[in-house]
Amino acid sequence: MTDHSCHAGKIQDFKCTVTSSEALSERIGWFTVRCPELAERISPGTSVMVFTSEGNDPLLGRPFAVADVDLGRGELSVCYMVTGRGTEMMLRMDPGREVRLRGPFGIPLPAESGKVIIAAGGAGIATFIHYAKKYPDSVAGVYLGIPGKGYEKFAAKVSGLLPGIRIFTDDGSFGEGESMFRVLPRGLGEDERVWSCGPSGFLKALRRYYDQEQDKLFFSLDKRMACGYGGCMGCVVETSGGLKRICADQSLFRADEVTEDEY
Helix, strand or coil: CEEEEECCEEEEEEEEEEEEEEECCCCEEEEEEECHHHHCCCCCCCEEEEECCCCCCCCCCEEEEEEEEECCCCEEEEEEECCCHHHHHHHCCCCCCEEEEEEEECCCCCCCCCEEEEEEEHHHHHHHHHHHHHCHHHEEEEEEEECCCCCHHHHHHHHHHCCCCEEEECCCCCCCCCCHHHCCCCCCCCCEEEEEECCHHHHHHHHHHCHHHHHHEEECCCCCCCCCCCCCCCCEEEECCEEEECCCCCCCEEHHHECHHHC
16 A cells, blocks of 8 residues: 555555446446555545556556445445546456555535535536435435436446436436426525536536526536646636536535536
């Protein structure tokens, strides 16, 4: 285990053991490792970096939000889009293999005194699963939009972790219909907030839907995290209050403080 000191806190390298790696759809994978010491340090909303090779191919680790933590088993899981060599290597890792993870990175999701409505698209739900499980009394509802056919296994995995989740599919092949926008609450109370993560088009649609309530709509933005310490400025978001680093400054961004160019 190696220490890395930075202003964001103590980040370490951990030797972990792969317990499972599976494809939940053609484009989404679920990766679980056993690492009790790291699992105990994960707060909802924080991330880890997975190093798929000890060589230089690929050179950098892959950063992912931690989707789930099982302290009893000493395990943590990430859900990810299969988009390149690194994630394809993750998908092929056999149980029992040793793998290096670095973390935890980022700013934990804030503790809310009111109620949170979670609206996510695709693998964006991974950002909020751990929070919804740990603080169920703070969550007023969870809504997930996915393409549909071919995503049944992904829907089953998420439903198993969050039994009350409402799922909507673009093709209407299963779930509650084609659009969550028919049922997402509006006219939010003073202590209600909407948290969201997902594809750019989905976030833009949410912003239009909550056009009169943008001060209560918050985005978890997907920026490529390279170093994880705040030094490389690779995960910077331009806000009305200046430049903010996802890994070191801020986890959620109010819709009216960022432009659509940021997602």
